[in-house]
Amino acid sequence: MKKSLIALACASAFAGSANAQSLTTYGIVDMGFVSESGPASIQKLTSGAQSGTRLGFKGTEDLGNNMKALFVLETGIAADAGGFNQSAGFARQSFVGLQSDSGTLTLGRQYTPFFLALNAVADPFASGLAGNAQNLIPSSGIRMNNAVKYASPTFSGVSGEVAYGFGENTAGNDRASKNVGGSIGYTDGTLNVRLAYHKANGTTALTSDLSDTSTILAANYKFEVAKVFAAYSDNNVEISGRGKSRDLLIGVSVPFGNHTFIASYINKNGRSTANLDADQLGLGYTYALSKRTNLYAAWASIDNKNGAPYTVGNNSDVGTGDRAVNLGVRHTF
Amino acid sequence: MKKSLIALACASAFAGSANAQSLTTYGIVDMGFVSESGPASIQKLTSGAQSGTRLGFKGTEDLGNNMKALFVLETGIAADAGGFNQSAGFARQSFVGLQSDSGTLTLGRQYTPFFLALNAVADPFASGLAGNAQNLIPSSGIRMNNAVKYASPTFSGVSGEVAYGFGENTAGNDRASKNVGGSIGYTDGTLNVRLAYHKANGTTALTSDLSDTSTILAANYKFEVAKVFAAYSDNNVEISGRGKSRDLLIGVSVPFGNHTFIASYINKNGRSTANLDADQLGLGYTYALSKRTNLYAAWASIDNKNGAPYTVGNNSDVGTGDRAVNLGVRHTF
Amino acid sequence: MKKSLIALACASAFAGSANAQSLTTYGIVDMGFVSESGPASIQKLTSGAQSGTRLGFKGTEDLGNNMKALFVLETGIAADAGGFNQSAGFARQSFVGLQSDSGTLTLGRQYTPFFLALNAVADPFASGLAGNAQNLIPSSGIRMNNAVKYASPTFSGVSGEVAYGFGENTAGNDRASKNVGGSIGYTDGTLNVRLAYHKANGTTALTSDLSDTSTILAANYKFEVAKVFAAYSDNNVEISGRGKSRDLLIGVSVPFGNHTFIASYINKNGRSTANLDADQLGLGYTYALSKRTNLYAAWASIDNKNGAPYTVGNNSDVGTGDRAVNLGVRHTF
Numbered sequence: 001m002k003k004s005l006i007a008l009a010c011a012s013a014f015a016g017s018a019n020a021q022s023l024t025t026y027g028i029v030d031m032g033f034v035s036e037s038g039p040a041s042i043q044k045l046t047s048g049a050q051s052g053t054r055l056g057f058k059g060t061e062d063l064g065n066n067m068k069a070l071f072v073l074e075t076g077i078a079a080d081a082g083g084f085n086q087s088a089g090f091a092r093q094s095f096v097g098l099q100s101d102s103g104t105l106t107l108g109r110q111y112t113p114f115f116l117a118l119n120a121v122a123d124p125f126a127s128g129l130a131g132n133a134q135n136l137i138p139s140s141g142i143r144m145n146n147a148v149k150y151a152s153p154t155f156s157g158v159s160g161e162v163a164y165g166f167g168e169n170t171a172g173n174d175r176a177s178k179n180v181g182g183s184i185g186y187t188d189g190t191l192n193v194r195l196a197y198h199k200a201n202g203t204t205a206l207t208s209d210l211s212d213t214s215t216i217l218a219a220n221y222k223f224e225v226a227k228v229f230a231a232y233s234d235n236n237v238e239i240s241g242r243g244k245s246r247d248l249l250i251g252v253s254v255p256f257g258n259h260t261f262i263a264s265y266i267n268k269n270g271r272s273t274a275n276l277d278a279d280q281l282g283l284g285y286t287y288a289l290s291k292r293t294n295l296y297a298a299w300a301s302i303d304n305k306n307g308a309p310y311t312v313g314n315n316s317d318v319g320t321g322d323r324a325v326n327l328g329v330r331h332t333f
Numbered sequence: 334m335k336k337s338l339i340a341l342a343c344a345s346a347f348a349g350s351a352n353a354q355s356l357t358t359y360g361i362v363d364m365g366f367v368s369e370s371g372p373a374s375i376q377k378l379t380s381g382a383q384s385g386t387r388l389g390f391k392g393t394e395d396l397g398n399n400m401k402a403l404f405v406l407e408t409g410i411a412a413d414a415g416g417f418n419q420s421a422g423f424a425r426q427s428f429v430g431l432q433s434d435s436g437t438l439t440l441g442r443q444y445t446p447f448f449l450a451l452n453a454v455a456d457p458f459a460s461g462l463a464g465n466a467q468n469l470i471p472s473s474g475i476r477m478n479n480a481v482k483y484a485s486p487t488f489s490g491v492s493g494e495v496a497y498g499f500g501e502n503t504a505g506n507d508r509a510s511k512n513v514g515g516s517i518g519y520t521d522g523t524l525n526v527r528l529a530y531h532k533a534n535g536t537t538a539l540t541s542d543l544s545d546t547s548t549i550l551a552a553n554y555k556f557e558v559a560k561v562f563a564a565y566s567d568n569n570v571e572i573s574g575r576g577k578s579r580d581l582l583i584g585v586s587v588p589f590g591n592h593t594f595i596a597s598y599i600n601k602n603g604r605s606t607a608n609l610d611a612d613q614l615g616l617g618y619t620y621a622l623s624k625r626t627n628l629y630a631a632w633a634s635i636d637n638k639n640g641a642p643y644t645v646g647n648n649s650d651v652g653t654g655d656r657a658v659n660l661g662v663r664h665t666f
Numbered sequence: 667m668k669k670s671l672i673a674l675a676c677a678s679a680f681a682g683s684a685n686a687q688s689l690t691t692y693g694i695v696d697m698g699f700v701s702e703s704g705p706a707s708i709q710k711l712t713s714g715a716q717s718g719t720r721l722g723f724k725g726t727e728d729l730g731n732n733m734k735a736l737f738v739l740e741t742g743i744a745a746d747a748g749g750f751n752q753s754a755g756f757a758r759q760s761f762v763g764l765q766s767d768s769g770t771l772t773l774g775r776q777y778t779p780f781f782l783a784l785n786a787v788a789d790p791f792a793s794g795l796a797g798n799a800q801n802l803i804p805s806s807g808i809r810m811n812n813a814v815k816y817a818s819p820t821f822s823g824v825s826g827e828v829a830y831g832f833g834e835n836t837a838g839n840d841r842a843s844k845n846v847g848g849s850i851g852y853t854d855g856t857l858n859v860r861l862a863y864h865k866a867n868g869t870t871a872l873t874s875d876l877s878d879t880s881t882i883l884a885a886n887y888k889f890e891v892a893k894v895f896a897a898y899s900d901n902n903v904e905i906s907g908r909g910k911s912r913d914l915l916i917g918v919s920v921p922f923g924n925h926t927f928i929a930s931y932i933n934k935n936g937r938s939t940a941n942l943d944a945d946q947l948g949l950g951y952t953y954a955l956s957k958r959t960n961l962y963a964a965w966a967s968i969d970n971k972n973g974a975p976y977t978v979g980n981n982s983d984v985g986t987g988d989r990a991v992n993l994g995v996r997h998t999f
């Protein structure tokens with residue numbers, strides 16, 4: 001059993017040593033009550049409604065000459081019933097990389113540039129709770145397997161990243177499961193703008209010539225009393241046959257002491273023959289018990305048109321109905 | 334690689350900081366030789382005969398105002414052949430909670446109040462080794478999924494807990510997999526008494542109207558030279574159709590320096606038509622190499638009557654025969 | 667979140683305490699580009715081409731009287747796509763043991779003495795990269811389930827180990843999955859010689875009377891400018907029917923500052939009716955960015971004769987073609 005307070009235990013004593021290496025054990029445990037209603041109705045206790053429950057190990061090593069080695073090994077955990085999320089252990093993130101003044105090169109299973117733009121710039125709900133923007137905006141790939149990613153350094157607030165995911169199909173089919181994406185962004189601490197693209201090919205020989213593509217232009221701006229969000233995305237979901245759509249998001253996040261109020265509205269304009277349109281309104285509230293622990297409450301409702309099939313989910317659950325309430329606690333360690 | 338001695342490294346240096354947070358990595362590795370005989374016979378090396386091999390991460394955060402956040406993420410490991418126990422990773426315990434002067438509220442996968450009474454109050458073998466009381470006493474649920482548990486603070490030695498596990502069945506069937514349980518106990522450090530109940534519904538649509546229920550009254554008393562145990566349980570195992578039974582347990586645990594001698598006798602009185610009666614005698618011995626490491630030896634035998642099907646298992650194995658010998662080593666970290 | 671520099675944080679403060687216990691979190695993340703060609707051709711990003719990506723927890727406890735308890739729990743991770751290697755979580759190594767002046771006794775899932783000889787004494791590629799000796803030399807068992815292993819102390823440079831793996835088959839078949847092995851070796855720091863044997867029975871009732879056996883005599887010698895390797899093995903692969911063979915390996919490893927050049931040649935002489943012969947030439951290069959992080963490049967080619975089916979793999983991949991190139995980065999923590 002190893003127990004230590006959360007702090008750099010006597011760190012300064014080793015600060016001068018060459019090839020200093022750090023290892024951090026971290027995670028989130030998030031459990032909440034979720035009530036979904038609409039066509040189907042269910043009351044349940046869900047792991048990760050706001051942020052996926054996870055356990056991670058990450059580290060860096062100073063290689064000298066302004067170079068660093070770094071790694072992340074992070075597993076999702078279904079704290080409600082045991083087991084792993086993302087269909088396998090350590091399938092949240094697993095990569096190794098090198099960082100220098102010229103940028104960061106990482107290899108392994110990683111987030112797509114598109115998802116990072118949706119999550120960090122576009123969505124006031126940060127892909128969590130009932131208002132999760134992914135309920136309507138297709139993320140065409142949250143993570144990429146077998147991926148090489150290059151992230152540039154930041155020049156005058158501008159930075160970008162490109163990522164390529166090998167398909168690794170043996171039967172002469174090198175298109176299946178292939179992923180490619182990139183983003184370019186600007187931030188000055190107050191304004192945050194990002195343009196991102198992702199294309200994911202089908203995973204089987206039959207669907208390898210089909211792909212899901214999404215392009216998003218997202219921005220947020222930090223006023224004194226609130227942060228406002230806006231995003232516009234253009235999507236083509238070929239693999240499931242759902243077709244083309246355009247999404248418009250506006251949102252706001254209002255901090256007030258330990259309280260934060262969140263709201264977003266998304267309009268999906270289906271552009272396939274079936275014209276599957278939908279609107280989502282999401283409202284959220286978090287109360288910080290500390291910097292690391294918060295309570296949360298959220299409500300969202302989707303108005304499906306022309307038989308559109310969208311459901312209100314949360315970070316870990318695609319949902320079953322067109323309305324949902326969340327109520328829970330999230331602890332970060 | 335991070336290496337640190339097992340101690341609070343420089344803890345005092347941070348004791349005064351607000352929102353102090355602790356993270357503990359802990360576990361048990363237990364491997365032993367198990368020989369089972371009776372109708373079927375096998376010699377094998379088993380992981381977790383005394384205590385399930387496990388790796389856990391737990392922590393607390395001081396939230397001020399006498400409140401704490403806490404979490405546990407604990408996985409079982411099959412150290413004999415690799416893989417996870419409890420059918421999935423991190424399925425031993427996974428929960429998050431808040432603790433205050435008013436009690437502790439936890440959400441996630443957790444032990445049932447019934448099992449905790451059987452394990453900690455009734456059974457001198459603590460659910461481990463050949464003499465494991467669960468060989469005969471049906472625990473109708475060791476752990477509960479999707480569970481909310483409230484544990485009261487202790488008033489004059491009296492405390493209790495109640496737990497409810499959501500069924501989470503989508504097809505309008507909210508009875509399947511539902512669990513409910515509770516316990517109330519008293520301890521003064523010498524006497525330890527607990528009354529516990531658990532009811533677990535069947536997990537499928539077909540069995541959701543059936544349930545396994547168990548009620549146990551358990552006590553132990555710490556004399557100067559020995560701790561004596563007694564328990565009485567009343568069970569109705571509907572799901573498998575094994576039916577009603579009553580179990581009586583008496584046991585003793587005798588510490589002697591680094592040696593501990595354990596014995597228990599259980600009488601099961603089957604009350605279904607088939608009248609499946611059985612008696613179990615279990616003998617155990619542990620030798621402490623340190624506070625954290627011990628050797629163990631155990632023997633148990635079940636006398637089945639009227640074709641009763643009970644087998645001698647251990648903590649991690651239901652067993653195949655009506656007699657078993659265990660011999661192994663357990664290390665706690 | 668617990669973060670600490672890689673060093674014994676304030677260790678000396680506790681050095682005097684009784685039953686001192688250590689816990690180490692460690693691992694490797696290795697990702698590389700692999701191009702395989704020959705009958706089948708593929709370009710991919712692979713986890714663990716040089717050394718399997720892993721996360722481990724290990725510790726020791728001082729029991730006094732020159733005795734120690736020790737354990738290892740180590741999982742393989744597929745960092746390219748998430749999930750576990752070795753077909754299950756914590757299936758790299760999971761064992762507990764006791765160590766004294768009389769040797770070390772360990773119980774659990776462990777490396778075979780044969781594999782340790784192949785890996786540590788015979789193969790300049792240490793079972794990694796394209797030149798991996800296992801491409802041709804059948805290791806008849808890298809790890810053993812349900813295993814008891816005794817490793818002797820070292821007397822004048824001589825030490826040995828014996829291991830037995832219980833089959834654990836219930837249906838009266840105690841031969842299936844049984845493993846037995848051993849090794850004896852000598853080292854004076856410059857010369858390293860080891861003789862090892864392993865026999866693994868088939869895992870099913872149908873194949874339990876068949877076995878794969880391998881005997882290897884391996885040696886390496888550390889000259890001032892290079893380490894040279896030689897090994898001879900005699901194998902009988904009954905279970906897959908590939909039959910008898912003899913393998914001869916010669917190799918060299920040349921360190922030069924941060925650079926290391928590796929080469930090996932293996933001749934397999936098939937001795938079954940089909941006479942499945944093959945030769946492998948492997949070339950490798952590693953560049954140390956630090957003691958813990960290196961880049962790697964490797965190439966190997968197999969010349970199969972008489973329709974022999976051997977492929978060029980690496981540490982984590984059996985390969986699909988008879989030529990392969992590896993290019994990657996390995997970080998150890």
